[in-house]
Amino acid sequence: MLLIVQKSFFCVYRDSGSRNFKSLLDLGSLTLVRSTIKNQRSQTFKAFYASLRKAPPADIDDVPSDNDFILSILRANASSRDAKPYFASFSPRPRPVPALPQIDEATPVEFREPLPVTEHPKVSPLIASIIDPVIRRTALVKIQGPFNQVQLDSIARGMVYLEKLGLVSVIVVENDDVQRGEQDSRSVIVEDTMRLVSCLEKHGARARPVLGAVVRLGPKPEDPETVQDFVPPEAHTCPSDLVPIRSALRSGEIPVIPPFALDSFCRSVRIDANDVIGALARGMAEAGSQSSSADASIEASGEVDLTPLRLMIINREGGVPSYARTGFPHLLINLDSESKHIRETFHESWRHTHKTALSNLALAKTCLTYMPPTSSAVMVSHRSQSSLIGNLITNRPAVSSSLPHALLQGNRKLTPHTPTLIRRGLPIRVVRTVENIDRNKMNALLEQSFGRTLEETDFYDRLKRTLDFVIIAGDYAGAAIVTNEPSSDLSQPISYLDKFAVLPSHQGDGTVDFLWVALHDESYGLGHPFSANPNGGKEGQGEGRDLVWRSRANNPVNKWYFERSSGHVRMGDWVLFWCDAEKRLKIEQGRRGRAGLSYIEDWEEGRLASWIDVVHKIPSSWKK
Structure with a gap:
């Protein structure tokens, strides 16, 4: 099986014409073999999970092919330098070499216990990488619908690809067409949540709907009343609230969460998905930072690091429109120095075509405040879900914002659906x-x-x-x-x-x-x-x-x-x-x-x- 997988990858790679042979071959081979093993395990579990729900198992043809996955990696065009942050975050840490038993030099040679003779056969790096698992990290994902079935399938396929690369999504579902307070709004959101769970399972992932509220309304009691130039979320979490998410991740499942919260009367009410995501970003980051010897314990137990590494906002609008690109999206945003200017230059017409662009930008600023400095947020249209792989591997925009303006204007990669990458940035x-x-x-x-x-x-x-x-x-x-x-x-x-x-x-x-x-x-x-x-x-x-x-x-x-x-x-x-x-x-x-x-x-x-x-x-x- 391994030889066949490697051979198919090499053929695809050779035809691609990329110059970054070594780095992508290592990355592609490693992830491909892992995905092959994981797919077989997920098929077994999926059949069992489906039988519990009295639903027929998904057809094997619906599972995304490995070739599509490999091509998505190749399209990222990642050099070895670009991929360094990815390997730094997801590659296993070197294991300490056990010390040899001490020898008492005063003891005569004939009375010393012989040292154990251990043969160390040469192990292929590929096999070693399979035995030594990749560290799994989390991403907070906002699925901002509504989406039809084809669009939802495309989004689910992207989530499955990211999971193969070690990034496990914690998804919050939103429906812009159903306002809060409307009749049956809760049932519509729950139905959207279950549809996404079914799509993820259809494409080979294991997903779990978390229909109970995982956040609480209101700020944390210890928070200051006002914070300059910062919009705190209107909700918060307690450590016990994250138990369902931890349980799902520990079981290898993608948690899918509707935007519900507990109010002061312990009632589950629908709130803005941005407040749910902001509360989760803070709560998960705090839970991750409180873990002592986080990397060592995570590798030993196989758990997922709760600290969010990415924020992904998948919607129908795409990125934040830019005055400098005739309405095409910003490529890279420095929140620290550009967010105010972006709000001031936001055209009135964009408030109708990109209704949630500014609120999503504020969400990114809130979440990145709690997330690690190396984290980033990406706003992307459902038409460009494959670009999420490139963003994960390189952590850079699809097209560099520092290229000459003439090249950006004529670049075929720059479309209304080009993602916007958002970094905390610097003044x-x-x-x-x-x-x-x-x-x-x-x-x-x-x-x-x-x-x-x-x-x-x-x-x-x-x-x-x-x-x-x-x-x-x-x-x-x-x-x-x-x-x-x-x-x-x-x-x-x-x-x-x-x-x-x-x-x-x-x-x-x-x-x-x-x-x-x-x-x-x-x-x-x-x-x-x-x-x-x-x-x-x-x-x-x-x-x-x-x-x-x-x-x-x-x-x-x-x-x-x-x-x-x-x-x-x-x-x-x-x-x-x-x-x-x-x-x-x-x-x-x-x-x-x-x-x-x-x-x-x-x-x-x-x-x-x-x-x-x-x-x-x-x-x-x-x-x-």
């Missing part, structure tokens, strides 16, 4: 004088990011003469330093990206994209309406300038730079990159009409030689 600010830089924190950031020792005196002396601005993310978690380098051949100084650095602990959490988007808005993207993001800088006002920078030819980050630059040229051991001012390019294109831009425009002649000449003379910032 972004712009400073324009060396005196406003915290040198100790900046030094630590640069030296940790580049792995070299800064020549501090010379570096800051040069910044005093040439600094244009510095963009700082959070408490120096990342920074972009831009200088004005004088040129005798050009009418104005060159805008030069001197340093772009992110702490290793923040690489992979969205800080890189947040920082580059702010750099775009403050330099070569100036003058466009979509650059008017509030970050303490020019907020989109002014004329964009060409941005130039250099990088070592062997720098592994160069692939990322290639995708974001307008062009590059080799300079021996260096590569010179640049981004053209986007507003000027747009004006030139409008002036020429259908003729388009030529290979070299008049205003481009001679600039490349001037850039190379100036950049070559910029001294190194590092100690030798």
